[in-house]
Amino acid sequence: MLRLLYCTIFFWCLFRLSYTYGAGRPIKPVVCIGCKVADLSFRVHSNGNEKQLKISQLRGKLVILDFGATWCGPFIGQMCRLASLQKKFGACVQIILVTRDSQVVVSRWLEKYNHVEDRFSLPMVTDDSALSAAFPHQFLPHYVWISPQGYLMGATGSDMVNSVQIEAILAGKKVRLNPKVDPAPEQMLLPAAIEATTGNGKGDFDEAVLFRSKLRGYQHGAGTGTIRRSDSTGHWKGMYCVNQSIFSLYQEAYGYGEFEALLQVPGNRVLLELPQASGFRYTGNPKDTLTLNAWMGKNSYCYDLDIADPGELSLHATMARELDHLFGLQSCMQERxxxxxxxxxxxxxxxxxxxxxxxxxxxxxxxxxxxxxxxxxxxxxxxxxxxxxxxxxxxxxxxxxxxxxxxxxxxxxxxxxxxxxxxxxxxxxxxxxxxxxxxxxxxxxxxxxxxx
Incomplete structure (x- = not known):
């Protein structure tokens, strides 16, 4: 039975800094805005061809590196838009897709979408190590901006990658790129009244924790999504939700039973019987990123829950009970x-x-x-x-x-x-x-x- 796992524009990945380039020279992460980017060398695949490319060969162009993965929904979803931007700005801009996935995995993945015009016209780096080491990150997607002069301009989320920003940079205007934040999960949450340690940092449940529950507001630049943590036996004992609306949090809380394959209740299986529901679910145009981001900033939360022994109450049931208490609501499954x-x-x-x-x-x-x-x-x-x-x-x-x-x-x-x-x-x-x-x-x- 197919089990589908969804995370809306956010995925967790651990990064490594043990990559090398050239004659065994270690790659130093470029983290300082305005720093000169090293002349890294990498192999690029484009339109069935493969070639070696260096950063220095891109001088004179605004370079945007799009770090993602074949399993990353936003990486797939943004490709048509990025291809359109590349076509619009031509030789003035170079957008490059970057993934750690192997060429074999990517080739199989591309076969699924080879009918989609222009989606994969962008050059892609596969089996990446050098670029990920130079520009370390934890959350996907991740966009790195390099100026035409070869200096690091910043690292952002997808909301900054648009015609307005690119036109301003090419015109020589001062542009503030809102930085993408990549803190560890435990750094993003406020101290809880009841908590123990912060886990082992690998997405596993820390079995020293008896109970932990944390809630805080929107975390700028951290994306959105859910990480589930399991104990040594594979049972779900922890859940970490990032920048999610109250509506989405309840979808996660009731994502078991008949909805186990999705790990969420479908949005069309939720009834909001509330006098005012505008702060619970975004109903505007999802392509209007300015309005969406403004709404998310006011109506989204980061929530963390760990339970050592839920007993008769599952992780999901405990989460639902907590959400009711936190937001003054009453939730249940009913036949309608x-x-x-x-x-x-x-x-x-x-x-x-x-x-x-x-x-x-x-x-x-x-x-x-x-x-x-x-x-x-x-x-x-x-x-x-x-x-x-x-x-x-x-x-x-x-x-x-x-x-x-x-x-x-x-x-x-x-x-x-x-x-x-x-x-x-x-x-x-x-x-x-x-x-x-x-x-x-x-x-x-x-x-x-x-x-x-």
Whole structure:
């Protein structure tokens, strides 16, 4: 069964400083704004070709290094926009994608998206060590700016990478690049009333901790997302959420049971029964980064929870109880009659029944193929495109165990397009009323919110 793990524009990675370049010379991290960047050498892949490149060969151009990974959602999502910026500014700017992933991994990854025009026209450094050592970081994505004269201008998040900033720099204007902050998790949180040590720094649960709970406001430049920590037996005992809205925190808290594959409750399975919900969930245009960042700064939190022995209460249940107490709310799962998108068999289902062969599943934004795979695979792969964006709950009534062969050509983020492409295949997606579990959040007048 496919298990999908989502983190919206944030991922954790540990960095190493033990890289070398040249004749065994250690690479010194460039951390001082205005410092000259060493003449690092690295191999670049572009349009099927590979060549050796040095920083000095890029003099006269504004250089933007985009550090990411093939498993990093923002790294993928930003590529079209970065390719567009590269095309707009031409020879004046050089944007380079940088990843520690191997060329083999990257090549396989590119095959999924090779139909997307211009997305991968940008040069890419794979198997990276030198650039990551020179510009150490913990959170992805990470953007490093090098001036046309070869000096470090700064390291930022994706919000700074836009036409306005680039035009100002090329025009010789003074530009303030809001720095991306990369503190360790324990440095980002206020002391808790009950806490022990801060963990081993590897994302594992510190078994010396009996109970720890911390909450603070928005942390500028730290991105957003969740890290889950496990004990030595592999059980979830800790959760660290960075810059998340109250709505998102509750999605995490109830991300178990039927939502275990997603590790979050889909946004369309949450009902906010509140007189005023504007501070709970951002409803504006996600592409309007200025408005989004301003809203996040006022309405997002960093939350950390560790439990040595939750007993009958799971980590998630404890988190839900704490959130209710902190924000003066009452949350629970309730059955409600809702209009849903329903995946179900038709009378032509036999057309999809799998022939003998190896199990295979693959998808990209415009195509999906299943071979000898359970029908639940189709549901879960569609769900990853719909679970946040679509306003209507999506449920599976196929039973999930029948093995099928299916090739689907449609924009997978568009439910109507997928339903049309499935017509006559043996499966259909229809809109019908169903009684389903919904996460209901309402104000608890008997509890005073601790958080202003």
């Amino acid at each position: 009659m809702m209009r849903c998108r329903v995946l179900k068999w038709t009378n032509d289902a036999y057309k999809l029944y799998s022939k003998v062969g190896p199990a295979y599943c693959e998808d990209n934004p415009d195509w999906l193929q299943l071979s000898n795979s359970e029908s639940s695979e189709l549901y879960e792969r569609l769900l990853k495109y719909w679970w946040q964006q679509d306003t209507m709950p999506f449920i599976d009534e196929t039973g999930g165990t029948r093995h099928i062969d299916l090739e689907l050509h449609a924009r997978l983020s568009d439910p109507a397009a997928v339903a049309l492409a499935l017509a006559g295949s043996g499966l259909e997606i229809v809109t019908e009323l169903r009684r389903i579990n919904m996460l209901v959040i309402r104000r608890d007048e008997s509890v005073k919110s601790i958080v202003p």
